[in-house]
Each structure stands twice: as structure tokens, then as C-alpha cells.
Amino acid sequence: MSLRVNFSYAFTLNFKESVRKHAFCLRMLPLSNGVQTLLDWELHINNDVPFFLSHDGFGNALLFGTIEKSHRNFEAVLKGSVAFHGSYQYKDNENAALYLHPTTLTPFSPLARDYVETLMLPQSPLSLAKMLNQTIFQNFEYLAGVSTTSCDADALLLRHHGVCQDFSHLLITLLRLSHIPARYVAGFIDGEGESHAWVEALIDGYWRGFDPTNGIMLEHQPYIKIAHGRDFMDCRLNRGVFIGKSQQNLYVNVTVAREEQ
Structure with a gap:
């Protein structure tokens, strides 16, 4: 259907x-x-x-x-x-290596490296991505007005409050540090008064969707994708x-x- x-x-x-x-x-x-x-x-x-x-x-x-x-x-x-x-998983022809490197908003900082090292991560890439998605959802709080579009992933690690852009940047950073290609996605979802941000990770050859703000791995939810890139700056x-x-x-x-x- x-x-x-x-x-x-x-x-x-x-x-x-x-x-x-x-x-x-x-x-x-x-x-x-x-x-x-x-x-x-x-x-x-x-x-x-x-x-x-x-x-x-x-x-x-x-x-x-x-x-x-x-x-x-x-x-x-x-x-x-x-x-x-069908379900939120698909292939494309883009070079996934583009999404393994740090950016200005997703830096491989000492703070991010220390954080990911404190986690007991599973070996399976899919299980690892699910765990990171849940970890961010459970340990950080959504709070509007505390960040700007120029805030990087470290800002969320420091204050533990942020918006969907911040949650997505942190998940991208942790996935890339775990050698999983990850890209920033901008789009629309049910119940949103504005645009939303989530993450796509390349796992077993397929791009799969993760929304750390709401703590879900995307399957059949109508998340309308508008753009993707290395971080928010590519998707304005x-x-x-x-x-x-x-x-x-x-x-x-x-x-x-x-x-x-």
C-alpha cells in the first residue's frame, strides 16, 4: 500500500x-x-x-x-x-566517502571522541546506529531558542539542550567517528510547524533514516525529504x-x- x-x-x-x-x-x-x-x-x-x-x-x-x-x-x-x-531504506549513486569526514558543524573534537569512548557500542553497524540514536534521545533535551544555526555538535555535548539540528549534528559526528557514513537531512514531518532535521546513515549498502530528536529509526513514517548534505550548511x-x-x-x-x- x-x-x-x-x-x-x-x-x-x-x-x-x-x-x-x-x-x-x-x-x-x-x-x-x-x-x-x-x-x-x-x-x-x-x-x-x-x-x-x-x-x-x-x-x-x-x-x-x-x-x-x-x-x-x-x-x-x-x-x-x-x-x-515501502520502508525508509534505499540506495543512490553518491560517493559515501564524502560523509565520513568532519565538518565545521560536525567536528571530530576531543569532546566528541571522549563521549563516544564512554559508550559500550555493539559491533553490528545497525545496532550501533540504533543505540547512538537512542542514547542522544534519552540523554539530551529538546529546547528551542538555546542554539543558533552556527552551533556545532560540541555545543549540545556541553549544554545538553538543543533543537533537531543539534541532535542531528551530534548523531552524525558519532556515526562518522564509528566509521559509518552519515549525512544531514532537512525536510517536513507530521505535526511540525517548521522544517525538521534528521540523519541518514549508510548501513549494509542502504541509506537508512534516524531521528535522534524523537528517538526513532524511520520505517514507514511520512518524513518528506527536501535536501541532504554534510551538515546544515549544505541544506539551508x-x-x-x-x-x-x-x-x-x-x-x-x-x-x-x-x-x-
């Missing part, structure tokens, strides 16, 4: 003063892979500003364009549907440059509704 999921992702940037020549780049279009297929979609930007579709080096969809005229609001509304097929959903002062407020709303077929 397949599962069809309808989604809506809307965000608004309100600028304190008018800006112009606003070049934008959005990662918000779901991927099609061995787990999910993008069925249909439509995007509206301000008063139907034109945009173009391309892909980055990780295969993530990029929607980009430029607003020449002065404006104080930038609104993007994406609606569409995704079909899910919204980037832009413009002429004008940069003070701005961001409002995001995500809705996901599933329908059995």
Missing part, C-alpha cells in the same frame, strides 16, 4: 526597510528517490515572480531568481504531494542577497496531511 502525502510550506521574510535586486535561492522542493516520489507541485513567490529550477552538487533541487523592484516582504508558498513506497532552505539593510523577521508554516490509498 502506498501513502500519499500532501504538503504546504510557506515562509515570509519581512524586511525592516525596502530592499531591491533581491537574488534568492530556495531548497524547499522534495526529492524523488527510492523512498519517495514527488507527484506534483506549484510555487508562488510574491506576485508570481518568475523562478528557475536547477540542482546543487548533492542532487538537491534549487529554485532561484531575482526580484529587481523594491519590496519589504518576500513570500514563498509551495504546495504539492509526495508518494511513499533559504539563502539570498539584496541591496538594502539586512534586518528581517522570518515566519514559517508547514502543514503535512497524509492520505491512505
Whole structure:
């Protein structure tokens, strides 16, 4: 039985003063892979500003364009549907070695090495990944507002509080230190008012999903994947440059509704 999921992702940037020549780049279009297929979609930007579709080096969809005229609001509304097929495990052609190395947000620090050495890890890669996922879920607390997008995995180890980005960065770090390729994933899930982050680990030749924020290994949950990369910096959903002062407020709303077929 397949599962069809309808989604809506809307965000608004309100600028304190008018800006112009606003070049934008959005990662918000779901991927099609061995787990999910993008069925249909439509995007509206301000008063139907034109945009173009391309892909980055990780295969993530990029929607980009430029607003020449002065404006104080930038609104993007994406609606569409995704079909899910079977359990969350699939193969792709990406070089997994890319996801074995530390990054700025997933450093192989003395703190991370010491932490992973305190754990009695099983030999099986799948059991190891499950244990690390549960360990983070049970020993760290979700708390909004205590971190920024520039916080690395060490920040969560130090304060024991964070958000889904922090939980994912720590799991990625510990998996890579255990010689398991792991990548950061951004997307949408049920019950979320904003986007969510989780982890894919390459185990027995298949990418499998782990959500340390909620302590689950993904199987048939409708987690809509938008982008993946080495860490959050490769998966930023919204980037832009413009002429004008940069003070701005961001409002995001995500809705996901599933329908059995």
C-alpha cells in the first residue's frame, strides 16, 4: 500500500526597510528517490515572480531568481504531494566517502571522541546506529531558542539542550567517528510547524533514516525529504542577497496531511 502525502510550506521574510535586486535561492522542493516520489507541485513567490529550477552538487533541487523592484516582504508558498513506497531504506549513486569526514558543524573534537569512548557500542553497524540514536534521545533535551544555526555538535555535548539540528549534528559526528557514513537531512514531518532535521546513515549498502530528536529509526513514517548534505550548511532552505539593510523577521508554516490509498 502506498501513502500519499500532501504538503504546504510557506515562509515570509519581512524586511525592516525596502530592499531591491533581491537574488534568492530556495531548497524547499522534495526529492524523488527510492523512498519517495514527488507527484506534483506549484510555487508562488510574491506576485508570481518568475523562478528557475536547477540542482546543487548533492542532487538537491534549487529554485532561484531575482526580484529587481523594491519590496519589504518576500513570500514563498509551495504546495504539492509526495508518494511513499515501502520502508525508509534505499540506495543512490553518491560517493559515501564524502560523509565520513568532519565538518565545521560536525567536528571530530576531543569532546566528541571522549563521549563516544564512554559508550559500550555493539559491533553490528545497525545496532550501533540504533543505540547512538537512542542514547542522544534519552540523554539530551529538546529546547528551542538555546542554539543558533552556527552551533556545532560540541555545543549540545556541553549544554545538553538543543533543537533537531543539534541532535542531528551530534548523531552524525558519532556515526562518522564509528566509521559509518552519515549525512544531514532537512525536510517536513507530521505535526511540525517548521522544517525538521534528521540523519541518514549508510548501513549494509542502504541509506537508512534516524531521528535522534524523537528517538526513532524511520520505517514507514511520512518524513518528506527536501535536501541532504554534510551538515546544515549544505541544506539551508533559504539563502539570498539584496541591496538594502539586512534586518528581517522570518515566519514559517508547514502543514503535512497524509492520505491512505
